[in-house]
Amino acid sequence: MYERKHQKLAPRSVFIKRVFIHIMLAILLVALALSLGISGYHWIGGLSWVDSLYEASMILGGMGPFNQIRSSGAKIFASGYALFSGLVFIALMGIILAPVVHRLLHRFHADERDI
Numbered sequence: 001m002y003e004r005k006h007q008k009l010a011p012r013s014v015f016i017k018r019v020f021i022h023i024m025l026a027i028l029l030v031a032l033a034l035s036l037g038i039s040g041y042h043w044i045g046g047l048s049w050v051d052s053l054y055e056a057s058m059i060l061g062g063m064g065p066f067n068q069i070r071s072s073g074a075k076i077f078a079s080g081y082a083l084f085s086g087l088v089f090i091a092l093m094g095i096i097l098a099p100v101v102h103r104l105l106h107r108f109h110a111d112e113r114d115i
Contacts (some may be wrong), residue, residue, distance in 0.1 A: 002018075002099075002102050002106075003106065007107055009027070009103070009107060010103070015099065015103055016098040019099050022096055022098060022099055023096060024093050025095050026092050026095045026096050029088060029091065029092060029095065030060070030088070030092070033060055033084070033085065033088045034053075034056055034059070036056075036081070036084075037052070037055070037056025037057075037059060037060060037081050037085075038052045038053050038056045039052075040052075040056075040077045040081060041055045041056055041074075041077075041078075041081075044068055044073055044074050044077045045067075045071070045074035045077065046068060046071070046074065046095070047079070051055065051067055054066060054067075055067050059078070059081055059082055059085050060065075060085045060088065062085070062089065065078060065082075069083055
């Protein structure tokens with residue numbers, strides 16, 4: 001997907017296309033993670049759909065829980081979802097920053113004639 005070390009730096013249009021694709025992948029990952037959280041909070045936690053959306057959004061966004069959870073199964077789900085959300089955040093940063101970091105490193109290592 002990316003050019004190799006000894007290849008020329010990709011044109012700006014190719015770079016912008018890569019950034020767009022990576023942002024779309026990140027949005028897809030957020031949508032999947034959010035739907036997993038909404039489903040879990042609704043079916044396991046017994047919250048309404050709107051409360052499940054709010055709770056999953058708060059956890060996924062790093063803000064923390066809002067509603068009081070009573071059952072042990074729901075608490076176990078909430079713990080797992082919170083850990084999963086932290087990993088999703090790290091993955092999102094990697095997905096979004098990959099084309100930018102690659103271009104920056106490639107530019108540093110390219111010869112003057114290759115740019």
